[in-house]
Structures are given as C-alpha cells and as structure tokens.
Amino acid sequence: MADKRYLDAIHDALHEEMARDERVVVLGEDVGRKGGVFGVTDGLFEAFGEDRVVDTPLAESMIIGVSVGMAANGLIPVPEIQFADFIHPAFDQIVSEVARMRYRSNNDYGCPMTIRVPYGGGVHGALYHSQSIEAFYAHVPGLKVVAPYSPADAKGLLKAAIRDHDPVLYLEHKKLYRMIHDQVPDGDVDVPVGHAAVRRPGRDLSIFAYGLMMHEALGAADLLARDGIEAEVVDLRTLRPLDTATILDSVARTSRALIVHEDNRFGGFGAEVAATIAEEGFRHLDAPPTRVCGPDVPAVPFAPPLEQWFMPNAEKIAAAARTLVAY
Amino acid sequence: MSAREAKAVKSPVERTPQTLGVHDRELLEMYYYVRLARAVDERMWALQRSGQAAFVISGQGHEGAQVGTVFALDRDKDWLVPFYRSVAAVLVKGMPPAEIFLIQLSKATDPSSGGRQMPGHYGHSGHKILSTSSPVTTQLLHADGIAYAAKLRGTGEVCVTEVGEGATSEGDFHEALNFAAIHRLGVIFLVENNGYAISVPLSKQMAVPNVSARAVGYGIPGVTVDGSHVLDVYVAAREAVARARRGDGPTLLEVNVPRLTAHSSDDRQEKYRSADEIRHTKEHDPVHVFAGELRAWGVLTDAREQEIAERVRRAVDEGTEIAEAAPAVDPATATRYVYYEHNAPPGRGR
Ligand SMILES: Cc1ncc(C[n+]2csc(CCOP(=O)(O)OP(=O)(O)O)c2C)c(N)n1
Ligand SMILES: [Mg+2]
Numbered sequence: 001m002a003d004k005r006y007l008d009a010i011h012d013a014l015h016e017e018m019a020r021d022e023r024v025v026v027l028g029e030d031v032g033r034k035g036g037v038f039g040v041t042d043g044l045f046e047a048f049g050e051d052r053v054v055d056t057p058l059a060e061s062m063i064i065g066v067s068v069g070m071a072a073n074g075l076i077p078v079p080e081i082q083f084a085d086f087i088h089p090a091f092d093q094i095v096s097e098v099a100r101m102r103y104r105s106n107n108d109y110g111c112p113m114t115i116r117v118p119y120g121g122g123v124h125g126a127l128y129h130s131q132s133i134e135a136f137y138a139h140v141p142g143l144k145v146v147a148p149y150s151p152a153d154a155k156g157l158l159k160a161a162i163r164d165h166d167p168v169l170y171l172e173h174k175k176l177y178r179m180i181h182d183q184v185p186d187g188d189v190d191v192p193v194g195h196a197a198v199r200r201p202g203r204d205l206s207i208f209a210y211g212l213m214m215h216e217a218l219g220a221a222d223l224l225a226r227d228g229i230e231a232e233v234v235d236l237r238t239l240r241p242l243d244t245a246t247i248l249d250s251v252a253r254t255s256r257a258l259i260v261h262e263d264n265r266f267g268g269f270g271a272e273v274a275a276t277i278a279e280e281g282f283r284h285l286d287a288p289p290t291r292v293c294g295p296d297v298p299a300v301p302f303a304p305p306l307e308q309w310f311m312p313n314a315e316k317i318a319a320a321a322r323t324l325v326a327y
Numbered sequence: 328m329s330a331r332e333a334k335a336v337k338s339p340v341e342r343t344p345q346t347l348g349v350h351d352r353e354l355l356e357m358y359y360y361v362r363l364a365r366a367v368d369e370r371m372w373a374l375q376r377s378g379q380a381a382f383v384i385s386g387q388g389h390e391g392a393q394v395g396t397v398f399a400l401d402r403d404k405d406w407l408v409p410f411y412r413s414v415a416a417v418l419v420k421g422m423p424p425a426e427i428f429l430i431q432l433s434k435a436t437d438p439s440s441g442g443r444q445m446p447g448h449y450g451h452s453g454h455k456i457l458s459t460s461s462p463v464t465t466q467l468l469h470a471d472g473i474a475y476a477a478k479l480r481g482t483g484e485v486c487v488t489e490v491g492e493g494a495t496s497e498g499d500f501h502e503a504l505n506f507a508a509i510h511r512l513g514v515i516f517l518v519e520n521n522g523y524a525i526s527v528p529l530s531k532q533m534a535v536p537n538v539s540a541r542a543v544g545y546g547i548p549g550v551t552v553d554g555s556h557v558l559d560v561y562v563a564a565r566e567a568v569a570r571a572r573r574g575d576g577p578t579l580l581e582v583n584v585p586r587l588t589a590h591s592s593d594d595r596q597e598k599y600r601s602a603d604e605i606r607h608t609k610e611h612d613p614v615h616v617f618a619g620e621l622r623a624w625g626v627l628t629d630a631r632e633q634e635i636a637e638r639v640r641r642a643v644d645e646g647t648e649i650a651e652a653a654p655a656v657d658p659a660t661a662t663r664y665v666y667y668e669h670n671a672p673p674g675r676g677r
Binding site for chain 2: 025051052056057059061062064065066067068069070071072073074075077089092093096097100101102103104105106107108109110141142144164165166
C-alpha cells in the first residue's frame, strides 16, 4: 500500500504488466524517450527497450491498425492515443476491425488490446484537447469501455484490461492525473471489468458518474448533506459492459436517479443509463431519471469563463439534485 | 533506393525457367493453381446464377499474380492478409475449394465467418490467413502488426498482403508503407492493379502511371510486373520474400492484371467499359498467357493439360458437393462471440 497519484497508478500498472508478460507492448506518439506527453509511460522505454515501447509515427489509424496485427500474431498491444480528441482518424480501425474481429471470424481470431485514451475537460484544452468520446465507442458491440476515477481503480482496471481477451478502451481523465492521490495496493489490484461501485451510500437519490465527474459528484454529495439530503454516489467505472444490477439496486433504494457526465447531453452515455433505469426500474421511481451533462455545443470552449460554463461541477450537480428530490 | 531503381521492371525475354532455377514440377503446380482458381471462381458465379449465393466478387484475371506471389512464401510458416479477390491466393495458402464454397454459400461451417460475412471475406487461422473486413486498405496495417510481432518474437515469418490500386488512395496505404519501412518489416505489399476501382479508372485515381513509383517516398523498393506472366511475378516475389526474410524490409510489388469480370455480381461494367476494351482485356488472361508460355518452354503438353484439367474438375466438384451438403446457419448462433467465451472450442479465438 502506498499513496499514489492517478497518473502513478496507471504507470505502475503498465510497468508491472510489461514485467509480468513479455507479450505486452506499448506503442504511440511520444510514449518512448519522452515517456508520453503526460509522463504516464515515463521509464518504460529505459526498462523494456525501444522494441516494446514504440515511438510511432504521427498516425492514429496506424497505431490501432498495427495493434490489430500484433494481437493476431501473439502480442498484447497497449496502444496510446495521445488525446481522445485525436482518436477519430482511428475510428474505422477500432469500430470495423478491433471490435468486430472476434464476431466476424466466428471466434477464429480475437483482438486483445487495451487502447489508452487520455480524455476530458477542465484542463484549458479547448475544443480539441478536452473531448469526451465514450458515447461513440460504448455504442459498439465487441468493445469494452472503462473510465476509472480512483487511483486504485485506475491500476486495477488497467491490469484487468490488459489481461482481458477482448479489446478495452481505457479512458483516463487528464485532470485526474495529478489532482487526486490515494492509497493503492502494491502489485495486483482486483478490479474486474464490468462492475460499478457504490462510493457513498445514501437514501434520497442516486448519483451515477465516472471519471472526473465522480469527484464532482462526491463534492455535490457533501454540499447536499449540509441540507440534510443524503445522496448515494455510484462510480460506474465500466461503461460497457454496464453493471445494470448495481444501478438498479441503487435506484430501488433511493427512487431517484441523477446521471452525470461531461460529454455532450444529446445521445450521450447518460441517455443509455436513463433509458435502462426507465425500462427496468420504472416501478422504483418517484421522479424522472435526470441528466447533468456538458451542454450541446461542439466541445469545451477555451476562455476560463467559457470553460467553467461548460463543465458540470459540484454546485451544478447539487442544484439538479435538489430539484430532483423536490419533484 | 533511387527513383530510377524504383522504376517498373519489364519482363526480360531472356528469362527462362532454367536460368531462373524454377523446376517444371513447380511450374506445373503453379499452373494447376491458376486453373483451379479460375474453375473455383467460375463455379462461384454458377452458384450465384442458380440462386444459391446472393453475391459474388471475383478474382478472375488476378490468378497468375496471386499464385506467383504466394508460391514464393513458406506456405505453412508465413502469413497472408488477403482481400476480396484473393481466391487464388487463399487456395495456394492452403484453403481447399470446399472451404471457399462453404464461404460462398454462407454455410454454418464457413470457416472464415460462420456465415456472418458476405462471400469473399477470407480468413482462417489454421492456414495463417487473417480475417478480412470490407473497408478497403485497413488490412495493410494489420500485415505490419503481424510482421512487427514476428520480428519481436523472432519467428522469421513473412507476411504478404493484397490490395487493389484504387484502395491505395486511402490514408492507411501511406501509413502502412511508412511504418513497415521505418521498422524494416517483412511485408510484401502486393498491389493488384486492374485499372479500375469499380468504375473509376486509374487516371482518376492517381496522377502517376504506376503505384510502385511511390515506393521511393518510403525508401523501399517498388517494382511493377505484368501479372499475367506468372514466372515473372514469382521471381519478383521470391526476391521480395528473401529481402523480407533477411530483415531488410518491405517491398511494394505492383502487378498489372486484367479484371475479366464486372466488379462484382452487383455491377454492370458495360456502362463504363467499351465492348472493345472488354475484349482486349481478355488478351491478358493469365490462364492463356501462362499456358502459352509453358507450352513454348516445353513444360506443358496435351497430356499434362488433360491431367491437370481432370484434377481441377474433381477438386471443384468435390468441393461443391461438400459445401452444398453442409448445414445452413442456425440463427441461434448469431449472438455468439461478440466477446470471448470461456466455453469456446479450444484452439480458436485467443
Ligand atoms: C473504405 C471503403 N470505401 C468504399 C468501399 C466500396 N468499394 C469496394 S471495392 C471498391 C473499389 C476498389 O478498387 P480497387 O482497390 O482498385 O480494387 P479492385 O476491386 O479493382 O480489385 C470500392 C469503392 C469499400 N469497400 N471501402
Ligand atoms: Mg482495381
């Protein structure tokens, strides 16, 4: 057990998995000598060499496409997309190739890989360094999508993803890298893909969040507690496969659901959570499932007042929670 | 590699099987596969016309180039990352006609996809043929990854991947050649230039006469060979494979081939190709060109021709019978293998 930042937890998971299994290969832009633009892969190049920590050309489709072939021929690639905003050139390789390899070959080929994707706003990154992309990929059968919040989950889920037989999109929030730190077990941390966790119990409403928004949701719960409102906060952690049992259990206790993400509202991941609750948990509900999301402008604008306007935060979440509880 | 070196290589007249060290036995085996691929392809169309298959995409005209190339591989050890015209390539790589017909008829035992994909989407881990999708050119990067893994793991495997000339306009073509060149990967990029991407002619696809001219931009050798001269293709591929095996990197091998059919069973090529042109295209039919060369070299006789024709007929008929008798796909299987399943049959789907 040691106190670790989110970034260190991810780094440690990579290092330990590369040491454990020589088939694991890291590839991406600046992941080698520089150790990544955020420093996540720092030291891997020195520890495992340039053949297993590959500084690739600046070409995202290549990064994922090459990983497909590596996976077919016995390696376990961990490609990094430098910023989620730049994953779009690889959309075809991810959706048409990575996600479908097992299904289209009727299980003749798998495509085990973990695509690490730094994402999210609140980092003065503007339209092209702040995006959330989970809605695009959580939609795709064959992919798994995880978005950890705590350092321990970040480590455990990355290890689980690398050991998974299937491709996993691993969303790491850029703002969390150096913002939070917490106790992280040495060695393996048991966080299986596909399980949400109740992080704060409460009886008046359930708040569902992931990534940076977990931090804001927990902050909102503190604010609400001052008014005597007890919010249950659930960290979804894995977006696909979605842990609907934990979600519905929570709603059964609280009868109210507030779903939070910083991605745009329309067609966002929260719509899926809300629809699941409405379809499968309707009898428990005392109020409509409600969302707090990024507004429907193309992405996070740059100037500080604009960025603050865009990002959901504890106050905005608490305000929505009060309305929901009063419904 | 200079631009001059990357220039097209003509078929030199003085090249004979003897001077190139190719035995009659090998030549006749190549001829068998060219004929087999043509006969399998014709049967695919017959199955479509009789209503048993909804769609055909054909390799007719490409057979010589594919046979010549895949013959240069170690067929047990090396990899093939094919495309939809790869009938001859997958046959040489070890896929028997029965498997091609199971794919064509979308039967439960279709070894490439269990009836999930359209015909023409070849793949088979047992033959080291990677599963293929429909978006063109994505597969070139997969070939890079296979070769990268081979290099890292020290397996000595080489990888051939095939693509049409139209598909070389996609960005993945550039990204794949660039990455393979940087890491000196053992990949042979086989560009089968049939002059058309569905209806769009070469002149609207690129401003250079040959795809191979681009090799210089990647620092790799690029050659263009007439794909109907099977021996020339074989020799060029043999060189490329040797280079790959030595760890000297990839080769861009362009083969000029005729497209002897419409793009697919859904296309009417008479709309964009003149009758005259279609007629002239047939002059480059590799079956006839190769047969003529083999006779001129004294390798092919009437008796051998008959023997081969009989072998081909039997293989195609037997394959068709097996596929026709195979069970249809059960819709209950449609939800399987979206993700890994612990109870799956061993040895498949790592
Ligand atoms: C990315 C993508 N765009 C469009 C298509 C539709 N399409 C299938 S084959 C084809 C033409 C390909 O031409 P070429 O690469 O020259 O190969 P050929 O069919 O001539 O052998 C097109 C446009 C596709 N399959 N994938
Ligand atoms: Mg073409």
